[in-house]
Amino acid sequence: MKQTTTATVLADNTANVPTTLVSYLQRLKALDETSASVSDKVHSEVETFVLRALETTKTNQTTGKDDDNNINNKKRKLNDVDEQDDDDSDEESRKKKKELLEERIDKSVKLCLEIADEKCALAARAYDLVDEHITKLDKDLRVFEDEARNNTNANPKNKPNAQGGQNDKKKDQVGSPYYVNEADPNEPTYCYCKRVSFGEMVGCENDKCKIEWFHFSCVGLDPTVKLKGKWYCKECKLNMKLKKK
C-alpha cells in the first residue's frame, strides 16, 4: 500500500534526527561547562591583577612619601644598599608577573570567545536540522494526507471493522483504509441512516445492494455476537422473497 510506504519513508527520514540532535546538545553542554570554568578562571585572574595593581600603587605612594621625606630617603640610602637592589628586582619581577598575568587573562578571554562562537554555531546547526526536518515532515504529511483521502474516495466500499463478509468475494473487499480526518466532508456515508462509518459495520451479501454497509446498531445486530451465515439487508431480503415467488 502506498500509505505504508509514505509512513515508512517518514519514519526513516526522522529516525536519526534525535541522535544527531542529542549529540549537538551534548557538545553544547560540554562547552557550557568548559566556558563556565574558563570564565571562573578569568574572574580570579582579574581579581589577582587588580589586587596586585592596588598593592603596587600603595608601595609607590609609600615610596613617594619616602622620597618627599629627605631624612627617610637619606636613611635608606645610608643604611642599606642591598635593600635598594632588592627593591629593584622586586619591581622587575612584579612587572614580569603582571605581564604574565595579563597574557594569561588575554588567553582565557580569547578561549571564552572561541567557545561562545562554537556554541552559537552549534545552536544554529541544531536549529537548521530541526527546521529542515519539520519542513520536510510537513511536506510528507501533506502527501500522506492526500494519498489517504484519494484512497478513501476511490474505494468507498472498503470499510473497516466489517464483520459481514462471510462470502469470499466480499472478504476481499474488507480492507482498513486509513482515515485522516473523521470529520472529512468528503467521507462517504453508508447505511439507512446515511451517516459515516463508525464502530462495527455489517455488509449485505447481495452484490447489487444499493447501500451495502450498515451500522450494527441500525440493523439491530449485537456487535459482541459473531454473525452466522449470510446477512442480507431488509430490501434485499424482500427482493429475494419476491423473486422466488
Ligand SMILES: [Zn+2]
Ligand atoms: Zn446506520
Ligand SMILES: [Zn+2]
Ligand atoms: Zn442489501
